[in-house]
Amino acid sequence: EAQVTQNPRYLITVTGKKLTVTCSQNMNHEYMSWYRQDPGLGLRQIYYSMNVEATDKGDVPEGYKVSRKEKRNFPLILESPSPNQTSLYFCASSLLTGRNSPLHFGNGTRLTVT
Amino acid sequence: SQQGEEDPQALSIQEGENATMNCSYKTSINNLQWYRQNSGRGLVHLILIRSNEREKHSGRLRVTLDTSKKSSSLLITASRAADTASYFCATARNSGNTPLVFGKGTRLSVIA
Numbered sequence: 001e002a003q004v005t006q007n008p009r010y011l012i013t014v015t016g017k018k019l020t021v022t023c024s025q026n027m028n029h030e031y032m033s034w035y036r037q038d039p040g041l042g043l044r045q046i047y048y049s050m051n052v053e054a055t056d057k058g059d060v061p062e063g064y065k066v067s068r069k070e071k072r073n074f075p076l077i078l079e080s081p082s083p084n085q086t087s088l089y090f091c092a093s094s095l096l097t098g099r100n101s102p103l104h105f106g107n108g109t110r111l112t113v114t
Numbered sequence: 115s116q117q118g119e120e121d122p123q124a125l126s127i128q129e130g131e132n133a134t135m136n137c138s139y140k141t142s143i144n145n146l147q148w149y150r151q152n153s154g155r156g157l158v159h160l161i162l163i164r165s166n167e168r169e170k171h172s173g174r175l176r177v178t179l180d181t182s183k184k185s186s187s188l189l190i191t192a193s194r195a196a197d198t199a200s201y202f203c204a205t206a207r208n209s210g211n212t213p214l215v216f217g218k219g220t221r222l223s224v225i226a
Contacts (some may be wrong), residue, residue: 004156033213042218043157044203058213090156100206102147103214105156 002027006091007105013081014114021076021109023091031094032074033058033103034066036087043090048095049074081113118146118203118217126223133190135220137203138183144177144206146186146212151200160188160201196225 004025013019025032032095033048034056045058049068063085074093078085088110092103121136133175137146144194145164161177163170163186176189190197200219207215 035216040218043216045213045215048213086153092157097213100144101148101158102159102162103204105158107156109155110154 002104003089004093004104004106006089008109009097009107010110012112012114015082016080019078019111021078021089021091021111023074023076023106024072025074025091025093025096025104026072027093028071029093029095029104030071031097031101032068032072033092034064034086035078035090035092036060037090037108038087046076046089050059081111083113085105085111086113087111117213118205119143120201120203120217120220122220123210125223126225127193128226129195129224131193133193133197133222134226135184135188135201135222137188137217138205139186139205140184141207142181145225146177146206147204148177148186148188149202149204149216151202151219157202159172170172190222193222193224195224198222198224 007022034046035043037043044060046064047066049055090104090108094101094103118137118139146159147162151157163179174191179186200221202216202219204214204216
């Protein structure tokens with residue numbers, strides 16, 4: 001089944017403890033992206049990647065890192081999480097750049113930083 | 115930065131009625147897409163309409179695009195309780211290779 005898989009689904013952590021949210025897609029998509037969703041603010045892009053070894057900042061990249069060493073994987077790294085990074089995170093992928101083809105979303109990771 | 119803005123923010127209708135949601139945007143676009151999100155889940159792509167198209171249909175969904183008014187509408191006909199979800203428009207700007215920008219969504223409740 002074609003899908004975008006994020007793990008974990010829920011994560012509770014403490015301020016400053018490094019964490020990684022994994023994202024993997026099995027559709028051979030070129031484009032991958034991370035979003036965070038907060039009440040009243042909608043969906044905001046954190047980072048995106050047009051292809052392997054090519055990543056770019058979105059609208060809210062501060063406090064996050066990403067890597068794209070393989071086409072299928074696009075992990076999101078929080079080196080030193082803070083409470084303002086408590087949010088619902090989504091990974092998405094598309095065949096072409098996200099602007100020209102539909103995005104496929106994972107089921108989300110709900111992160112709480114205390 | 116927000117590009118598309120949906121209207122209304124929330125909509126409540128009876129099962130069987132039609133639901134119309136609107137999206138306005140600010141700059142010229144390459145295409146506009148509509149997505150649905152069930153509570154707490156990932157977004158699901160519904161329709162992509164290109165800037166040179168005026169109307170597109172998919173099952174009970176009808177999307178229109180008016181580039182002169184920089185607006186789009188999503189019509190769901192004969193709504194069902196299962197249509198209860200949030201609906202988002204996303205725009206792809208015409209210039210450069212910038213990614214999709216999502217609006218804040220319309221929360222639709224269909225009451226059985």
